[in-house]
Amino acid sequence: MVTAINDDLFSPAVVNDPYTYFSQLRDEDPVHWNEKYELWVVSRYADLVWVTRHPEFFSSEWWKKDPRGPYPEIDESDLGLYQYVREFFSDWFIQHDRPEHTEMRMVVHSYFNPKAMELWRPIVQKAVKSLLDEAEERGSMDAMKDFAIPLPLLVIAQMMGMPNQDRAFIRELAEKLLFLGRGELNRMQPLTDGIKGLLEYLSPIVAERVKNPGEDLLSVLAIGEKKGIYTRDEVLANAVLLLLAGHETTINLICNGTLALIQHPDQLASFREDPTGRTVRATEECLRYDAPVRSIQRIASEDVELGGKMVRKDERLRWFISSANRDPEVFPNPETFDIARYPNPHVAFGSGIHHCLGSTLARLEGQEALRLLVERFPRLNLEVPARDLSYQPSITFRSLKSLPVSWN
Amino acid sequence: MPRKLKITVDTNVCVGNATCEIFAANTFALNEDRQSMVVNPDGDPEEKVLEAAENCPVSAITVADAETGETLFP
Ligand code: HEM
Numbered sequence A: 001m002v003t004a005i006n007d008d009l010f011s012p013a014v015v016n017d018p019y020t021y022f023s024q025l026r027d028e029d030p031v032h033w034n035e036k037y038e039l040w041v042v043s044r045y046a047d048l049v050w051v052t053r054h055p056e057f058f059s060s061e062w063w064k065k066d067p068r069g070p071y072p073e074i075d076e077s078d079l080g081l082y083q084y085v086r087e088f089f090s091d092w093f094i095q096h097d098r099p100e101h102t103e104m105r106m107v108v109h110s111y112f113n114p115k116a117m118e119l120w121r122p123i124v125q126k127a128v129k130s131l132l133d134e135a136e137e138r139g140s141m142d143a144m145k146d147f148a149i150p151l152p153l154l155v156i157a158q159m160m161g162m163p164n165q166d167r168a169f170i171r172e173l174a175e176k177l178l179f180l181g182r183g184e185l186n187r188m189q190p191l192t193d194g195i196k197g198l199l200e201y202l203s204p205i206v207a208e209r210v211k212n213p214g215e216d217l218l219s220v221l222a223i224g225e226k227k228g229i230y231t232r233d234e235v236l237a238n239a240v241l242l243l244l245a246g247h248e249t250t251i252n253l254i255c256n257g258t259l260a261l262i263q264h265p266d267q268l269a270s271f272r273e274d275p276t277g278r279t280v281r282a283t284e285e286c287l288r289y290d291a292p293v294r295s296i297q298r299i300a301s302e303d304v305e306l307g308g309k310m311v312r313k314d315e316r317l318r319w320f321i322s323s324a325n326r327d328p329e330v331f332p333n334p335e336t337f338d339i340a341r342y343p344n345p346h347v348a349f350g351s352g353i354h355h356c357l358g359s360t361l362a363r364l365e366g367q368e369a370l371r372l373l374v375e376r377f378p379r380l381n382l383e384v385p386a387r388d389l390s391y392q393p394s395i396t397f398r399s400l401k402s403l404p405v406s407w408n
Numbered sequence B: 001m002p003r004k005l006k007i008t009v010d011t012n013v014c015v016g017n018a019t020c021e022i023f024a025a026n027t028f029a030l031n032e033d034r035q036s037m038v039v040n041p042d043g044d045p046e047e048k049v050l051e052a053a054e055n056c057p058v059s060a061i062t063v064a065d066a067e068t069g070e071t072l073f074p
């Protein structure tokens, strides 16, 4: 019998345990029309890959093109703010199709290539060690606030050549942008405040880098303006994209990975036996098992059949990484956390032409954070009962509110 | 005569990002499943091919000297 499918993707049941919800959806209606939010929900691995590899049918320009209003609905008096937010996000290159996407991405693509990123490993190691030193002195930590957040923030701020003392301020503004994937009626206000604050902060720095470019990532964007590929507004918007994508996601890799290890003591023990040898596969398994990004959106460019359903032009669609990464068609024993899993073709970074630009950096940060954590603290415990842990009510990020741990 | 290259793409790793096609359009092409294929190992100058390999986000491409077998990337 087919049970009714709960279409409230923001309900605590779905937010806290997406895995039970999506395993039902994958079985019963893998390409599901979510009536409540007027949205196709794609849950199988094969369909996710097909969608991401056919950008000609599934456009990334949904902020610009969506003829429907925002979902969940927003306060009517905020429609002006919605317009502002929408125009801002439309400048992100993640929100562009070919040919503009290629041109815009290529400005920064080589900066992130695997060889270039490897040079950051010692910097990341040093930063992880100093965070662990501070934690060890205190005797316990909130792995979210004291470990997972500071590391990626430090790295991306350093890449962009931003002064160290600005980090707390940057984070405060970036947190407002996390309302992106949330459902609150009045979310357009914090989004607008976050955008305006970051633009105000970045404008003078960018103006300076256009005049005097250096080797940093902001300068790479600024050179894109000099070459006529970006307007100034686009430089600023894409600086915000890199800043946000560059830390929020990796935070969740570190935090969710730490939690998965604590909750699977046999896997933690096995990791501890050979941290250096096992870190790569362990990190990949963390990316699969409790993926930092839950889902990503597209909008259909024409009528197209998907999994036996007819998706009509201008209909929106979301593909769920949290679901595809647990698809039994691809992963044997998908609910098992196995740090030696291989092969592990998870889609935590998406797939196709928009495949994560920062994947090498994210992997590197995740590997060093998890490896050094396990080496430092042979015993790791949760400081609160697991049922007290809760997640931000977002359909984009799989983000714990806090993760108190100790090592006694 | 430029030396001959042996270029391989690990299709278990390739995510269809198409970067290789952008850097060396005469060498690589994505097939129907949007997996990269080497369509002509002599399609582009060696530096272009190496640049493509270096910029593949998942390091799916290897390049070697076809005669000596010497690895040129990674
Ligand atoms: C564990 C960490 C991360 C995860 C899980 C993640 C996930 C993703 C996913 C799923 C996409 C695909 C979006 C789409 O198809 O529309 C993406 C794209 C992107 N990511 Fe990441 N990301 C991570 C870290 C990073 C980092 C560290 C950076 C930058 C420093 C970054 C920058 C980007 C950018 C710029 C794009 C857009 C690429 C494009 O449109 O061509 N990400 N990421």
Ligand code: SF4
Pocket (backbone or CB within 6 Å): B009, B013, B014, B015, B016, B017, B018, B019, B020, B021, B035, B036, B055, B056, B057, B058, B059, B060, B061
């Ligand atoms: S650049 Fe790498 S991942 Fe992208 S299509 Fe080419 S081989 Fe595949």
